[in-house]
Amino acid sequence: xxxxxxxxxxxxxxxxxxxxxxxxxxxxEAQYTILFSQKTVSKTRVxxxxxxxxxxxMITVVLALLPCMLFAIYNSGYQAHAAANLSLEHVDIxxxxxxxxxxxxLVTFVVGGFWEVIFSVVRKHEINExxxxxxxxxxxxxxxxxxxxxxxxxxxxxxxxGKEVFGGTGRNFLNPALTGRAFLFFTxxxxxxxxxxxxxxxxxxxxxxxxxxxxxxxxxxxxxxxxEAVSSxxxxxxxxxxxxxxxxxxxxxGETSVFCVLIGAAILIITGIGSWRTMLACVVGAVSMSxxxxxxxxxxxxxxxxxxxxxxxxxGGFAFGAVFMATDPVSSPSQKxxxxxxxxxxxxxxxxxxxxxxxxxxxxxxxxxLMNVFAPVIDHFVMNAxxxxxxxNVI
Amino acid sequence: xxxxxxxxxxxxxxxxxxxxxxxxLPIQPIHGLHPYRIPNITPKLLIKENDSVKIGTPLxxxxxxxxxxxxxxxxxxxxxxxxxxxxRLDKIEITTSxxxxxxxxxxxxxxxxxxxxxxSICKAGLWGVFRTFPFQAIAKIDATxxxxxxxxxxxxxxxxxxxxxxxxxxxEFKKGLSVLKALSxxxxxxxxxxxxxxxxxxxxxxxxxxxxxxxxANNPGVLLYKVxxxxxxxxxxxxxxxxxxxxxxxxxxxxxxxxRIVCLAGAKAINPRHFEMIQGTPVRSVVGDVDxxxxxxxxxxxxxxxxxxxxxxxxxxDEAIHCLQEGGDQEFMAFMTPGFNKASYSRAxxxxxxxxxxxxxxxxxxxxxxxxxxxxxxxxxxxxxxxxQAVMKRLAGKDIESALDFGLLDCVDCGLCTYxxxxxxxxxxxxxxxxxxxxxxxxx
Ligand code: SF4
Numbered sequence: 001x002x003x004x005x006x007x008x009x010x011x012x013x014x015x016x017x018x019x020x021x022x023x024x025x026x027x028x029e030a031q032y033t034i035l036f037s038q039k040t041v042s043k044t045r046v047x048x049x050x051x052x053x054x055x056x057x058m059i060t061v062v063l064a065l066l067p068c069m070l071f072a073i074y075n076s077g078y079q080a081h082a083a084a085n086l087s088l089e090h091v092d093i094x095x096x097x098x099x100x101x102x103x104x105x106l107v108t109f110v111v112g113g114f115w116e117v118i119f120s121v122v123r124k125h126e127i128n129e130x131x132x133x134x135x136x137x138x139x140x141x142x143x144x145x146x147x148x149x150x151x152x153x154x155x156x157x158x159x160x161x162g163k164e165v166f167g168g169t170g171r172n173f174l175n176p177a178l179t180g181r182a183f184l185f186f187t188x189x190x191x192x193x194x195x196x197x198x199x200x201x202x203x204x205x206x207x208x209x210x211x212x213x214x215x216x217x218x219x220x221x222x223x224x225x226x227x228e229a230v231s232s233x234x235x236x237x238x239x240x241x242x243x244x245x246x247x248x249x250x251x252x253x254g255e256t257s258v259f260c261v262l263i264g265a266a267i268l269i270i271t272g273i274g275s276w277r278t279m280l281a282c283v284v285g286a287v288s289m290s291x292x293x294x295x296x297x298x299x300x301x302x303x304x305x306x307x308x309x310x311x312x313x314x315x316g317g318f319a320f321g322a323v324f325m326a327t328d329p330v331s332s333p334s335q336k337x338x339x340x341x342x343x344x345x346x347x348x349x350x351x352x353x354x355x356x357x358x359x360x361x362x363x364x365x366x367x368x369x370l371m372n373v374f375a376p377v378i379d380h381f382v383m384n385a386x387x388x389x390x391x392x393n394v395i
Numbered sequence: 396x397x398x399x400x401x402x403x404x405x406x407x408x409x410x411x412x413x414x415x416x417x418x419x420l421p422i423q424p425i426h427g428l429h430p431y432r433i434p435n436i437t438p439k440l441l442i443k444e445n446d447s448v449k450i451g452t453p454l455x456x457x458x459x460x461x462x463x464x465x466x467x468x469x470x471x472x473x474x475x476x477x478x479x480x481x482x483r484l485d486k487i488e489i490t491t492s493x494x495x496x497x498x499x500x501x502x503x504x505x506x507x508x509x510x511x512x513x514x515s516i517c518k519a520g521l522w523g524v525f526r527t528f529p530f531q532a533i534a535k536i537d538a539t540x541x542x543x544x545x546x547x548x549x550x551x552x553x554x555x556x557x558x559x560x561x562x563x564x565x566x567e568f569k570k571g572l573s574v575l576k577a578l579s580x581x582x583x584x585x586x587x588x589x590x591x592x593x594x595x596x597x598x599x600x601x602x603x604x605x606x607x608x609x610x611x612a613n614n615p616g617v618l619l620y621k622v623x624x625x626x627x628x629x630x631x632x633x634x635x636x637x638x639x640x641x642x643x644x645x646x647x648x649x650x651x652x653x654x655r656i657v658c659l660a661g662a663k664a665i666n667p668r669h670f671e672m673i674q675g676t677p678v679r680s681v682v683g684d685v686d687x688x689x690x691x692x693x694x695x696x697x698x699x700x701x702x703x704x705x706x707x708x709x710x711x712x713d714e715a716i717h718c719l720q721e722g723g724d725q726e727f728m729a730f731m732t733p734g735f736n737k738a739s740y741s742r743a744x745x746x747x748x749x750x751x752x753x754x755x756x757x758x759x760x761x762x763x764x765x766x767x768x769x770x771x772x773x774x775x776x777x778x779x780x781x782x783x784q785a786v787m788k789r790l791a792g793k794d795i796e797s798a799l800d801f802g803l804l805d806c807v808d809c810g811l812c813t814y815x816x817x818x819x820x821x822x823x824x825x826x827x828x829x830x831x832x833x834x835x836x837x838x839x
Contacts, residue, residue, distance in 0.1 A: 393629045
């Protein structure tokens with residue numbers, strides 16, 4: 001490592017102000033600081049500093065995402081093989097899974113990273129580690145059957161419009177990964193919804209197993225003829241609560257296993273990197289709203305209103321969204337009380353969207369984006385209320 | 396006696412705490428003063444090179460208030476006056492003489508009329524110990540304080556143990572306190588740490604508030620924030636424990652009180668302990684010879700101290716010299732390691748599970764500067780309930796007015812927000828700079 005460190009020390013001068021490659025400093029900084037901790041010392045009167053930096057912060061989120069990521073690989077392989085009646089040996093499944101997942105990840109990082117570097121160089125600031133998380137999240141909220149060019153479109157939109165036009169990480173008020181997904185959802189609905197997209201097709205359509213549907217639990221529930229039939233419809237499609245909890249079902253790649261999401265949640269809460277307030281409030285919001293719907297549902301109201309709170313929690317992207325998307329510190333409000341309000345509304349609105357608008361069965365994505373927009377407003381009111389308690393100290 | 400709980404505080408558990416041993420340092424061949432290090436004054440000389448001075452002879456005054464002078468701590472000859480950039484008055488060196496003669500000061504009794512009383516403190520070179528909130532400017536000599544806030548303990552790592560000071564100078568302290576009471580018509584708040592049992596026993600009913608919390612719960616600004624009941628008290632005064640002792644000393648002996656307790660601390664300090672010494676002692680005689688490229692010398696604590704060099708002198712308000720590891724090794728892929736040896740306020744390292752009893756930290760900032768990610772750590776440690784990141788964003792948008800509404804002037808400059816920030820944003824520095832610009836405007 002000594003040799004590598006020396007190399008960096010020698011090269012540094014070219015990238016510093018006035019050096020030949022000054023413009024590429026952000027790229028140099030990114031590589032250098034990923035490999036080695038920095039030698040910068042404090043220059044102000046606060047002489048010591050905490051060891052936590054944004055790299056550690058973001059890598060902790062990535063760590064929390066790992067179970068979902070591994071599961072995404074396995075499950076997309078499994079779904080593909082099951083649909084095509086291929087070998088269900090673990091090795092084969094994982095091989096196919098990797099073939100589905102890795103290209104998605106690669107395209108996301110190459111294309112998204114490209115935009116990050118461009119904007120950093122133009123703005124002359126360091127490349128922000130936040131992209132690590134965005135880049136990890138994005139493939140996990142894609143359907144397994146998505147074409148790669150769309151992944152490229154989506155992440156570009158997410159990074160550029162969701163983040164960079166507002167001034168980069170820290171100034172964006174929308175979650176970039178979700179922004180990218182929403183963009184794809186509205187521009188190419190055919191690729192982002194319906195029953196055909198959730199499974200990676202390894203065989204031609206006519207070679208699929210009999211009875212393959214590819215539908216997600218949300219779609220099944222939304223299409224159930226009556227409210228009373230929801231549970232049995234779900235059950236007969238193979239979506240018992242426990243199946244949905246373990247997650248060997250179709251859906252966006254990383255979101256199906258609530259079990260894996262919970263491992264991630266535990267990591268985020270134990271390390272304090274993700275807000276338990278937001279997560280908890282999301283659950284409370286969703287449970288209250290669905291319980292309310294259950295109570296008022298009549299035989300002729302939409303079937304979704306009869307989905308039980310527990311089913312809602314384990315269906316679709318709810319858990320994943322609550323744990324990994326709603327807790328994004330930049331796009332969520334900063335005050336503790338605001339986080340509770342924000343989370344509650346996300347949970348409640350997600351259920352409302354699921355119930356009243358079966359055309360957008362994935363309510364969680366829209367609900368989070370909507371509340372991202374209102375996060376500053378919630379903060380504003382909460383902070384103002386706090387200020388009222390202060391004895392003014394102005395000149 | 397009221398109990399005050401300060402919730403948002405933090406103890407970094409820094410190693411190198413001074414032992415309770417007190418060494419007595421004799422007078423040194425050369426003593427010195429650094430006028431520029433006294434905050435918020437415009438020093439102007441009253442003496443020139445080669446002049447002879449006694450203990451207590453005025454050396455320079457503050458142009459903002461010409462009655463406020465600063466005096467010689469030793470007798471001898473002025474051998475050097477050094478100016479820095481832009482005619483900044485950097486250093487006055489006094490070569491000490493054999494016989495340490497002292498000026499006999501005219502000090503009336505505490506019960507005499509206010510004007511002569513105030514004048515005598517000024518002439519003795521001690522008015523500079525009165526600092527006012529919110530800018531830490533020297534108090535106006537014709538003003539009556541709405542409140543004087545005194546905190547017995549300084550909990551910033553590391554400062555002298557107050558029980559050593561109270562043990563040696565209890566009488567002086569009591570006398571000094573009566574001076575404060577006379578100045579403020581009895582409106583004095585005396586806070587002490589709940590962990591300081593000796594001090595509580597020694598002071599008894601003189602204590603008005605007992606403070607519970609880690610750093611910086613005992614900061615006088617935090618105490619003021621907790622006790623103030625009206626807008627008027629925003630401009631309260633404050634004095635340090637040792638300065639109260641000095642005032643008492645002056646009124647008891649009618650001589651300039653040049654003695655101080657100063658501690659040597661820090662992981663890189665050899666035998667960290669306390670010293671009794673005369674103000675203006677060379678830093679070197681406390682620290683010994685050190686390599687300043689690997690040891691950072693700080694006057695004061697690690698959160699608010701100023702950098703000094705071994706050729707400097709212990710200044711008018713200095714109480715501690717900290718020896719901190721300067722820089723350190725560049726670790727390979729440090730952010731991926733479990734982090735058993737990484738101190739953090741957060742719980743993102745294994746060190747939060749396997750806790751160490753003390754940490755030897757360095758001056759490394761441990762990360763690159765990034766945009767604020769709204770993690771909220773700074774808010775969690777702000778003892779006066781600010782939302783530092785929100786204040787910072789208002790200031791970045793040049794909106795000073797709403798920064799003030801958000802409570803900027805309650806900030807006590809403790810530096811904790813800067814310490815915890817994962818984006819390595821210099822929050823404290825920004826607030827301090829803004830306040831000093833505001834002070835200039837107010838003074839105009
Ligand atoms: S600690 Fe730093 S990054 Fe976190 S909210 Fe405060 S200013 Fe922003």
